[in-house]
Amino acid sequence: MTVHIITIDGPSGSGKGTLAAKIAQHYQYHLLDSGALYRLLGLALARRNKLQTLHDEECVEIAKKLDIQFEPNEFGVLVKLDGHDVTNIIRSEQVGEYASKVAVIEQLRAALLDRQYAFAQAPGLVADGRDMGTVVFPNAGAKIYLTASAESRATRRYKQLQGMGSDAKMSAILANIQARDKRDMEREVAPLKPASDAYIIDSSDLTIDEVFQMMKVHIDRLFA
Ligand code: DC
Numbered sequence: 605m606t607v608h609i610i611t612i613d614g615p616s617g618s619g620k621g622t623l624a625a626k627i628a629q630h631y632q633y634h635l636l637d638s639g640a641l642y643r644l645l646g647l648a649l650a651r652r653n654k655l656q657t658l659h660d661e662e663c664v665e666i667a668k669k670l671d672i673q674f675e676p677n678e679f680g681v682l683v684k685l686d687g688h689d690v691t692n693i694i695r696s697e698q699v700g701e702y703a704s705k706v707a708v709i710e711q712l713r714a715a716l717l718d719r720q721y722a723f724a725q726a727p728g729l730v731a732d733g734r735d736m737g738t739v740v741f742p743n744a745g746a747k748i749y750l751t752a753s754a755e756s757r758a759t760r761r762y763k764q765l766q767g768m769g770s771d772a773k774m775s776a777i778l779a780n781i782q783a784r785d786k787r788d789m790e791r792e793v794a795p796l797k798p799a800s801d802a803y804i805i806d807s808s809d810l811t812i813d814e815v816f817q818m819m820k821v822h823i824d825r826l827f828a
Contacts, residue, residue: 608728611736617757624732638733646702667715737799749798
């Protein structure tokens, strides 16, 4: 049976996560949030005091044996690490930092590959990340690269934080996003870049629904 694979890569704040979930729901496909895997591994290693020794073989073993579960529920997906709910913890800035440290280590990325391949099940998969179309699923039937200017991503994040009652400064948010882009794009292993056969969408001046429609037209044409 054919397993249709749709990859959605791009920088943080481009709307990737929201769009990947909408596309997966529309086609009734499985969903891989690969960023969550890096966050979970970062948290697992931090809890074991291993963040200073990420090149150790022991860290590769921890990555391979990572005890995690993704349990869909009425609110989204419950994420567990070592049997405990970490759904909210892994979204913190702190765990984002751990994840970005883990993400530059080649052998740790390699240790997470099998786990990512395991998500590719019938009828299909929507894989969200940085290297889904370039490294993990290079033969995917539909590849999308969703981007947006750093300024528009910073504005979205600013509004989101304001809505949560935070008094974060716009200039600090923008600087943070630019630094993260640089780290993701300039790293040696699996840098963030569009696959040569990716459909590139710039969401700076588009609504979620407009981007969703563009993606759907593209995917339907390829999978027709
Ligand atoms: O998308 P996110 O913010 O949850 O990703 C967390 C970190 O993991 C971020 O530093 C980028 C990294 N990442 C990666 O290197 N490769 C992926 N496929 C997904 C995320």
